[in-house]
Amino acid sequence: MLDKIEALKEELNGLVANGVDEAEELRIKYLSKKGIIGNLFDEFKTIPADQKRVIGAELNNLKKFAAEKINALKDSFEKSEDETGGIDLTLPGDSIKMGSRHPLAIVRNEIIEIFARLGFVVSEGPEIEDDWHVFSALNFPPEHPARDMQDTFFIEKDPDVLLRTHTSSVQVRVMEKTQPPIRAIFPGRVFRNEAISARAHCIFHQVEGLYVDEDVSFADMKQTLLYFAREMFGEKTEIRLRPSYFPFTEPSAEMDVSCSICAGKGCNVCKYTGWLEIMGCGMVDPNVLELCNIDNKKYTGFAFGMGIERIAMLKFGVKDLRLFFENDVRFLNQFQSAF
Numbered sequence: 001m002l003d004k005i006e007a008l009k010e011e012l013n014g015l016v017a018n019g020v021d022e023a024e025e026l027r028i029k030y031l032s033k034k035g036i037i038g039n040l041f042d043e044f045k046t047i048p049a050d051q052k053r054v055i056g057a058e059l060n061n062l063k064k065f066a067a068e069k070i071n072a073l074k075d076s077f078e079k080s081e082d083e084t085g086g087i088d089l090t091l092p093g094d095s096i097k098m099g100s101r102h103p104l105a106i107v108r109n110e111i112i113e114i115f116a117r118l119g120f121v122v123s124e125g126p127e128i129e130d131d132w133h134v135f136s137a138l139n140f141p142p143e144h145p146a147r148d149m150q151d152t153f154f155i156e157k158d159p160d161v162l163l164r165t166h167t168s169s170v171q172v173r174v175m176e177k178t179q180p181p182i183r184a185i186f187p188g189r190v191f192r193n194e195a196i197s198a199r200a201h202c203i204f205h206q207v208e209g210l211y212v213d214e215d216v217s218f219a220d221m222k223q224t225l226l227y228f229a230r231e232m233f234g235e236k237t238e239i240r241l242r243p244s245y246f247p248f249t250e251p252s253a254e255m256d257v258s259c260s261i262c263a264g265k266g267c268n269v270c271k272y273t274g275w276l277e278i279m280g281c282g283m284v285d286p287n288v289l290e291l292c293n294i295d296n297k298k299y300t301g302f303a304f305g306m307g308i309e310r311i312a313m314l315k316f317g318v319k320d321l322r323l324f325f326e327n328d329v330r331f332l333n334q335f336q337s338a339f
């Protein structure tokens with residue numbers, strides 16, 4: 001019996017546990033009524049009376065030793081859980097998800113940067129406008145179809161309050177306030193009463209540009225827009241100006257860029273023409289300068305306007321314009337590393 005007690009003491013000395021639960025299991029194993037030490041007490045009843053005193057003392061010692069050892073194990077865990085609030089500090093941290101810029105913001109910022117290199121500053125105007133800034137000062141005749149209820153969002157109570165249909169309205173606001181030289185671009189949101197489809201939306205974004213100074217020529221415009229096209233779509237890009245009509249420019253043109261997808265060879269994006277239309281432009285009509293109180297004998301200028309969605313679709317190969325407005329993170333996340 002004394003040997004057994006000695007062996008158990010040694011065993012108890014080397015006890016380890018991996019948490020409060022395991023320490024409790026050890027308490028049951030050694031100290032419960034049916035446990036190892038409990039059984040020794042049962043056995044104790046059967047030993048000869050003359051040995052009882054010595055063995056009894058040893059047995060009590062063993063029980064005390066076991067209780068101390070197991071309580072110490074339990075305490076150590078309870079303490080460490082208190083200190084860390086029960087949190088395992090060795091676990092790896094949660095990874096931080098980086099947000100991403102919206103593709104339209106990426107393209108807008110790139111347009112701003114390209115024109116900034118040519119000395120263009122950025123200005124903005126209001127989205128809720130009046131007839132003067134959106135139409136009249138831009139030389140739209142009173143009966144022009146763009147004023148039609150079909151295209152423009154008006155307010156029933158006051159037909160002079162409307163949502164701007166183009167950012168050209170900011171040209172007027174800037175020219176009314178500032179005398180040339182003016183070299184600025186105006187990014188912003190515009191609104192048209194159009195059915196929503198893969199190619200059209202009732203809300204979209206434009207960037208308007210305006211350069212007014214002495215001796216500004218059509219050649220200046222062409223060179224500026226060629227620079228823009230090559231910065232935006234690649235240095236091999238060619239441009240083509242087709243005669244067009246806008247009330248606020250004379251002459252007016254529409255600008256195409258060579259298709260960056262097929263390098264001008266013809267594909268389904270450029271409809272096998274090799275060219276993609278990306279903006280309207282022209283020399284500011286002298287009437288517009290006059291309506292904005294700028295001396296049209298002294299100054300000339302050019303203006304241009306483009307849709308940001310259209311450029312983003314071409315640049316990123318997006319086939320449906322509605323994707324830009326749905327804010328589906330599976331779509332948005334794809335532009336993470338673009339800029």
Ligand code: DAH
Pocket residue numbers: 165166167168208209246248249279280281282303304305306
């Ligand atoms: N405002 C025109 C539109 O929304 C675009 C435009 C064309 C702007 C010619 C211009 C320009 O400044 O000169 O379709």
